[in-house]
Amino acid sequence: MQWTKVLGLGLGAAALLGLGIILGHFAIPKKANSPAPQDLDLEILETVMEQLDAHRIRENLRELSREPHLASSPRDEDLVQLLLQRWKDPESGLDSAEASTYEVLLSFPSQEQPNVVDIVGPTGGIIHSCHRTEENVTGEQGGPDVVQPYAAYAPSGTPQGLLVYANRGAEEDFKELQTQGIKLEGTIALTRYGGVGRGAKAVNAAKHGIAGVLVYTDPADINDGLSSPDETFPNSWYLPPSGVERGSYYEYFGDPLTPYLPAVPSSFRVDLANVSGFPPIPTQPIVCALGCPVNVSVYNRLELRNSSNVLGIIRGAVEPDRYVLYGNHRDSWVHGAVDPSSGTAILLELSRVLGTLLKKGTWRPRRSIVFASWGAEEFGLIGSTEFTEEFFNKLQERTVAYINVDISVFANATLRVQGTPPVQSVVFSATKEIRSPGPGDLSIYDNWIRYFNRSSPVYGLVPSLGSLGAGSDYAPFIHFLGISSMDIAYTYDRSKTSARIYPTYHTAFDTFDYVDKFLDPGFSSHQAVARTAGSVILRLSDSFFLPLKVSDYSETLRSFLQAAQQDLGALLEQHSISLGPLVTAVEKFEAEAAALGQRISTLQKGSPDPLQVRMLNDQLMLLERTFLNPRAFPEERYYSHVLWAPRTGSVVTFPGLSNACSRARDTASGSEAWAEVQRQLSIVVTALEGAAATLRPVADL
């Protein structure tokens, strides 16, 4: 999981009723007389909830995390086979499963020349060499498959220079050093993880002529200040002193050589000299070091490697051309018990339970369910991105929603969901029916609301969903294809730890025992996430009416509008730019979404025809697509969603508007920058008007 890119706030959806038909040419026997209207079957749902087994999840995790399985490594390939074997199992498998392989550009440390960081004494002699590997505390930190800590995609080089402490390596941090009169040219910047993205630290540093960047994990950021061996793993969940976070320092996502094209062997590849998004200067993650000067020696190599996705499908009985996608990545940095195996262990348990019902003939979903195990996510969401590039139209036309479960358990306190507004209510419906782990018999929903909540003008106090950044494989689905997406996990009680993320993140200490002893003994949080995801999948695949509540977008649009009015209104007025058309567009959307909701409730009271419901469901499914505009932010690779593109501007509103305003702020009226503000305003108004138009009765002009 790429932690450093996760952003702000969002919302969700629900529904019921139905009828069943069987498709002939998919070789499913046509029933003599088709059954009563097919809809979500609460008995099946109950069965699935019961059969999701914590012990089996634990055994899955043990197997998945037994060995390091770095992307494209032999063990990663073994896991491809494990997934295929599970998904093709005659008793508990899916209808079909296959692996698809891409040839992608990855980055690894050299086998022959390990990356080295030496501290040089006053006489020029090396007085200290930083550890090249983590200390072998549990016997799992040694061995050839444990990749040395490194900054993937950082260029090779051997810069030497004085060490300068640059806090988190944010632009402000370097500015601060400048104002203090500290010479940065030719120095080595020592930065700590957090604050800004990994790659950004090197990008910012290079702007000031810095020659190299070191990145370390500060115990204050991840260990609640604890750092001694007896206070850390294997004695607690905290990171041992020698732990070092690995990670990708690539600024974009997808295979760096094939933007917008699938990385199949025949695809055009950008010349390495023209690749953008790599860190500009040698960079190396280390254990906290002090004293200077420093020699940094980075010998990373770029290699074309084969990386596979594994896909499995349960064919829909009635609407096989509607896909509910559920996925997680498979590759880890080392053993990756938490990241990503905690998610994959659940993926396998869910596919087993659903597969068993399928093979027994007790159940087949109304819509198709697609399971995905993505490759090379740690290097930049590569497997999922290449998949969306290869099947762009097919997925965009047919996908109901994408559900992502990467790290399924950060900690045991509460559920945490990120997603787009239409998925809120289906998550709420699911979590209200599932008992939360731990003491008491609260529902997951009732426990969740204690940790993350907001006051909704429509619903009152509700759990708050986070919005989707680019932290995991949901990114291409929401930003590039405009598919309603969500990411589900169990996480911390923030009053109990200030850890930026679970302490052993991307280190060789992220092991099975770590999860089993400290993160989720008993695996009840894993089970809770499995049940939540399972219930959401069943509701999306079996409900006669799609449980995507598009009217929940109205709250987001209204809050974006209010922020624009309050924080930008005066500024815009000074430059005679009116928010009037935006107000009208938001109001139109609200009205049409509400009216559509009314029509649905009316229909639900009657006995609607399947074709009639299909037409309504298409309106619900395709709403998210109407927010896409590939020409809105051409410079932001893949980001086409006018509501969720990256926001650099400080005002929490429509990103194009926010960013354009922050760029125009200090320029004169009539500048290019202010023209761009007007263009971005028109782009979002046109998108909202277009969205409202798709929600109207389909035969209205």
Place this chain on the structure above:
Amino acid sequence: MQWTKVLGLGLGAAALLGLGIILGHFAIPKKANSPAPQDLDLEILETVMEQLDAHRIRENLRELSREPHLASSPRDEDLVQLLLQRWKDPESGLDSAEASTYEVLLSFPSQEQPNVVDIVGPTGGIIHSCHRTEENVTGEQGGPDVVQPYAAYAPSGTPQGLLVYANRGAEEDFKELQTQGIKLEGTIALTRYGGVGRGAKAVNAAKHGIAGVLVYTDPADINDGLSSPDETFPNSWYLPPSGVERGSYYEYFGDPLTPYLPAVPSSFRVDLANVSGFPPIPTQPIVCALGCPVNVSVYNRLELRNSSNVLGIIRGAVEPDRYVLYGNHRDSWVHGAVDPSSGTAILLELSRVLGTLLKKGTWRPRRSIVFASWGAEEFGLIGSTEFTEEFFNKLQERTVAYINVDISVFANATLRVQGTPPVQSVVFSATKEIRSPGPGDLSIYDNWIRYFNRSSPVYGLVPSLGSLGAGSDYAPFIHFLGISSMDIAYTYDRSKTSARIYPTYHTAFDTFDYVDKFLDPGFSSHQAVARTAGSVILRLSDSFFLPLKVSDYSETLRSFLQAAQQDLGALLEQHSISLGPLVTAVEKFEAEAAALGQRISTLQKGSPDPLQVRMLNDQLMLLERTFLNPRAFPEERYYSHVLWAPRTGSVVTFPGLSNACSRARDTASGSEAWAEVQRQLSIVVTALEGAAATLRPVADL
């Protein structure tokens, strides 16, 4: 109709069977027990064919062409009201109709200062002033509403210079003059219509420092060489000596100030200084002039004007969210009896006949039928383009096909159809059942094949469809939205005339009498086009299985592939670029399209479920979308279709490949230009692979 942009070759589609359901909430009474499978009703079809009345078409044309109705003129507005009144008629109207208005940038000659072209004698005195208007031959060429001949969007200016004859104003023509050692700097180029686009003449001329451009219509190009008054209108269909072709010289289409945005008042407008696509130098169409030097005085003005589209809809009974779009523009240059009223006269007759059946309660289509009367087409397809910008997603998700009938009758010899391959077979089915006008009792199909034919590897000798350029309002639908489109007309026997287009095109002589006396006495060709369009509309809107034959794309792809292999294969090999992946992709498409055809035939033999057929129909409808890639040719505004984008390269193959090769041809291996060839190759391979994927059984991985 913008004549000068029409290109190469294309193909088409067919199908049958069904079942009927009535939608409740659209206020259509739900029948107690729904009727037998609803499908194309041959009796209804027959009735429509019989009721399409040549006399009524003639009367429509008389009314439509009574006065000049330049875009946004008062008479243009009157016609908006006429259309609304017809489409809201209680006996013969549609379910609903409305006008929608855009604020667009048009260009007109000044009222106060007419554009002038003077020929200057040796002593510097004016020895001849070109006619500023056409001669008032029939009493219809005078009056304030007859706009002076001008080049819309040409800049104002009063250049003076020696007259240089530059043939058609193509790049080669100016190169030729250069090689002859003729000084072009500061001259006035005299060019004749045809060969290249209007705007291109000025663009090419300006590159050589030419100060102004004059454009005339050569009798050899349009009058079969005849030019004396007694040989021309009103004595024949030929253009009188004083006739001058008007036209738009804008290089792109859509409102010049709002690319990719609807031209609603609130939309962002590009600063006039940043508008691209206008002719760079003063330009003026004139009557053939000789002698030099010349003073050219152009006083054109740009004006923001309101221009309306009129839309009318017949709501579908079963699938109201599937649209069959049928349209034509309303605006003319002067009376515009042929262009565009010959099409609008048919539009009104078709809506009357269908509207009457609707109001009588004898018929309602399975899918929705949308009638459109576009504004400001003559200035650059403005009304239709703004419409597609405003409702991009809604139209892209739901439109089955777009049918355009602009100039419906150029001449009486034969049908002429331009369209994408999936529409071929529905046009064939329709035309085989309709008697052709004129002697004998051939079908329109059998007559058509005598004039335009090709030998198809699949079907043997068949009528050949032309491919769609940007000559009329179908352009935004096919190129920007990827909607299967066609343009239908009756046209010449090329053995009888060499006229570039009907002689009075865009002149003040394009009047009702011209049509009534010379172009189509009796209006039987108009009736033939009305019947063809009507039959196609009914087949697309009522057939249970959509009559779009996607496998007919295979022939196009195969021919493009063969051209690439034969004409580019060696060159590509020299630069070690393989066509292998393209071959594989084409083969995959052929196989999947054939397999889908098989599944459809099988289904048609049984009694398929409506939902099952809907899923298949979605595959057929959406195939064309899979050829869109908005990032393929960012410099070609609106052109996103990787098969039909403009081809500048000489090889008749995939345009991106053809164009990239012609640019790379003379550069070294490894150049940017050759990288672009590889990128374009990957773009088309990815599109074809993606298209094939959408044709596979929907639940196959």
